[in-house]
Amino acid sequence: MTYEELSIGTAISSWKLAITRLDQMFSSLRDKDLQREVAPGRNRVFYLLGHLTVAHDRLFPILGLGDRLHPELDEDFFTNPDRTFPEDDISATALRQAWSEVNSKLTADLVRLRPEQWMERQSAVSDEGFAKDPLRNRLALLISRTNHASFHAGQIRLAS
């Protein structure tokens, strides 16, 4: 393997591991368990499942991989805090399915990126911003989202 393949391969392998661990945690919880709060008065697991689905879905346009799959989830799980609305608009089954669908497509797309594409700027960063800070590339975003997933995985573990 070339250096490029090794370094990107390492980052993708870490991403896959974070998703697999979350998959296992979500699978171990029944639909009604998803209603548990990770700590008293804090987010429900159900909200975090939606929140992570949205965070990953938003990577498609930011990484230049195409359109989002589930922009309709933003209002409930990203732009507003948990329990903003009295009832959940989506069933646990549909939310689990959106989570799986987003991660499967995203991971398949990530694996297809060429090494040089990983070092190109994120679409949210301007040319000037990127000239000043060449670390604001696609790879940085993947590592950042992997850490974001781990951050919430630590919380979900408390309700598992």
Add this chain to the structure above:
Amino acid sequence: MTYEELSIGTAISSWKLAITRLDQMFSSLRDKDLQREVAPGRNRVFYLLGHLTVAHDRLFPILGLGDRLHPELDEDFFTNPDRTFPEDDISATALRQAWSEVNSKLTADLVRLRPEQWMERQSAVSDEGFAKDPLRNRLALLISRTNHASFHAGQIRLAS
């Protein structure tokens, strides 16, 4: 910057960010706040501060960077669960200092590694294991520990 510098620089920048965020969380908590549990019946922040200090201290030998600074913390914070012993053996001040000391030295050492050293095997992996899986390199370990830090940061946030 070369591809090697960019990919390693991205991973180190993500590590530094994770440490900075934890530093901010720990600084915002008074010594007595460190005694809070992250959720009812779960680890105290004090334990997680020690646990992360040990996890990072253990990287020195695993990454071939020299001896550990605080092996004496293992029993209280790594090999046993929280509150195994009726009293804490170390003061909050000393534990905060160990945390800072370990991360400062480790980060300084990481920055000095050459690109090719990042792709060498971890000392805990055999030659045969590494031949089968070349992704078990130093870079993979840094990314893994960064995610481990984020995992517990998510929990500590609940007590902040």
